[in-house]
Amino acid sequence: MNEKNQMNVVGFFEGFPIENEASFIDDYSSVPIPGASDILIKVKAVSINPVDSKLRLTTKKQNQLRILGFDGVGEVVSVGEKVSKFAVGDRVFYAGTTKRAGSNQEFQLVNEGIAALAPSNLKDEEAASLPLTALTAYELLFEKFKLIPKENANKGKSILVINGAGGVGSILTQLAHWAGMTVFATASPKNVDWLKSNGVNHPLDYHQDLKQSIEKTGTHTIDYIAVLFNIQPYFDTIAELVTPFGHVGTIVGLDEKLDIGILKNKSVSFDWEYMFAKTDFDYKIETQGEALATISHLAETGKIRATVGKLYANGINAANLKKATADVEAGHMRGKVVVSGPFNGEPEEKGDSGTV
Numbered sequence: 573m574n575e576k577n578q579m580n581v582v583g584f585f586e587g588f589p590i591e592n593e594a595s596f597i598d599d600y601s602s603v604p605i606p607g608a609s610d611i612l613i614k615v616k617a618v619s620i621n622p623v624d625s626k627l628r629l630t631t632k633k634q635n636q637l638r639i640l641g642f643d644g645v646g647e648v649v650s651v652g653e654k655v656s657k658f659a660v661g662d663r664v665f666y667a668g669t670t671k672r673a674g675s676n677q678e679f680q681l682v683n684e685g686i687a688a689l690a691p692s693n694l695k696d697e698e699a700a701s702l703p704l705t706a707l708t709a710y711e712l713l714f715e716k717f718k719l720i721p722k723e724n725a726n727k728g729k730s731i732l733v734i735n736g737a738g739g740v741g742s743i744l745t746q747l748a749h750w751a752g753m754t755v756f757a758t759a760s761p762k763n764v765d766w767l768k769s770n771g772v773n774h775p776l777d778y779h780q781d782l783k784q785s786i787e788k789t790g791t792h793t794i795d796y797i798a799v800l801f802n803i804q805p806y807f808d809t810i811a812e813l814v815t816p817f818g819h820v821g822t823i824v825g826l827d828e829k830l831d832i833g834i835l836k837n838k839s840v841s842f843d844w845e846y847m848f849a850k851t852d853f854d855y856k857i858e859t860q861g862e863a864l865a866t867i868s869h870l871a872e873t874g875k876i877r878a879t880v881g882k883l884y885a886n887g888i889n890a891a892n893l894k895k896a897t898a899d900v901e902a903g904h905m906r907g908k909v910v911v912s913g914p915f916n917g918e919p920e921e922k923g924d925s926g927t928v
Contacts, residue, residue: 577603578600578602578603579600579601579678580678580889580916580917581598581639581673581676581677581915582596582598582599582639582676582677582888582890582893582915583597583639583640583676584597584628585633586631586632586633586634587631590625595628597890598917603678604680604681606651606652606655608653608655609652609655609683609685610652610681611648611651611681611682611683611687612651612679613646613664613680613681614647614678615675615678615888615915616696616700616912617697617699617700617910617912617913618643618675618888618912619700619701619704619908619911620643620893620899620911621642621643621705623704623848624641624642625897625900639674639676640676641668641675642668642669642674642704643665643675643700643701643704644667644680645665645690645699646680647664648660648661648664649679655684656684657861664687664690665691665700665868666682666686666688666861667686667703667707668682668704669686669852670851670852678915683851685857685860686864687864688867691871691872694878696912697880700908701879701880701908702879703864705739705740705742705744705879706864707863707864708823708845708847709743709744709747710747712744712798712843713798716821716844716845717796717821717843718819719751721866723751723875726748726751726753729753729754729795729796730753730756731753731755731756731794731795731798732758732813733748733756733757733772733798733800734778734797735758735778735800736757736758736759736763736770736772736775736800737757737763737767737906737907738801738905738907739905739907740823741757741800742908743876745767746770746771747870748771749770749771750876753796755772755773756773756774756791757776758776758777758782759778760778761779766907774786774789783809783812783813786813793814793815794813794815794818795819796819797818797820799824800823802827803826811834811838811840814835814838814840816838817839818841819840819843820835820843822843822844822845879908881905881906882905882909882910883909883910883912884910886913887913887916888914888915888916889916889917890917893911896909896910
């Protein structure tokens with residue numbers, strides 16, 4: 573849209589399967605006005621997460637266009653009267669909230685507390701791959717597991733990451749390695765090099781018996797276990813593997829009851845992590861901006877790297893968001909799927925994607 577105070581947006585009115593023509597549609601809306609603590613961001617790149625699909629597919633038919641998208645990077649173009657962290661022209665990144673319209677729009681309002689200056693050494697596409705997964709990993713490691721968020725501060729401690737090559741796994745292993753831990757992680761054999769490049773000391777083939785694979789490394793118990801996949805099939809093995817007084821954490825909801833009572837005699841803690849809990853309940857939301865500032869610094873100093881697995885760089889529009897979302901829903905992506913470029917809203921006239 574070129575009309576004054578109008579912007580391009582991508583959304584939907586009902587949660588259709590991704591193959592449906594109306595699963596994402598190009599549309600336009602009025603540019604929003606910042607509240608007192610808001611920054612208005614011109615969005616340059618977004619990335620897709622499983623939660624996008626979950627929220628889309630559970631959306632009942634409605635009259636108002638629903639705009640999702642959580643990871644975002646862009647330029648601050650306006651600020652609210654109480655904003656103190658940012659100024660017009662700043663380049664920021666953030667993971668958004670389920671309570672407001674998301675990053676699949678040309679201009680987005682974000683509370684300044686949940687944003688940080690984007691890493692200066694990363695392109696927009698690279699920066700967009702980090703916020704949601706990095707916050708999920710950071711909160712699980714350093715807030716729920718109570719590990720120390722400093723370089724090499726957790727030497728002598730071990731962690732097992734189930735689904736180490738996925739979006740969250742690809743950054744969690746890097747943070748655990750930076751923090752000094754011995755890192756075990758599961759993935760398919762084709763992703764061994766990816767795991768190693770992300771700080772994994774002991775890559776494990778998820779097709780093989782998990783307990784036996786770990787014991788072959790000379791290790792018999794693991795202090796911290798992060799399950800970034802359905803925990804049900806792994807739970808009995810995890811209960812055997814976890815060190816007494818250790819921690820088991822997961823980010824995936826349960827389809828059936830889980831008997832955590834089997835962890836009791838080892839005094840093992842069971843931890844949930846849901847990145848949106850803070851913004852859903854207005855609980856210490858500023859800590860997310862602070863964590864992202866740490867992530868930005870680690871990226872700028874070469875301690876962690878961006879986790880782009882695939883890139884659609886020819887425009888943020890319904891067609892590219894459908895393709896990127898289909899990649900994520902297929903369940904075999906390594907790292908993150910990113911969409912960048914202008915909000916052009918004319919997908920039928922654009923070319924196909926590229927990969928990185």
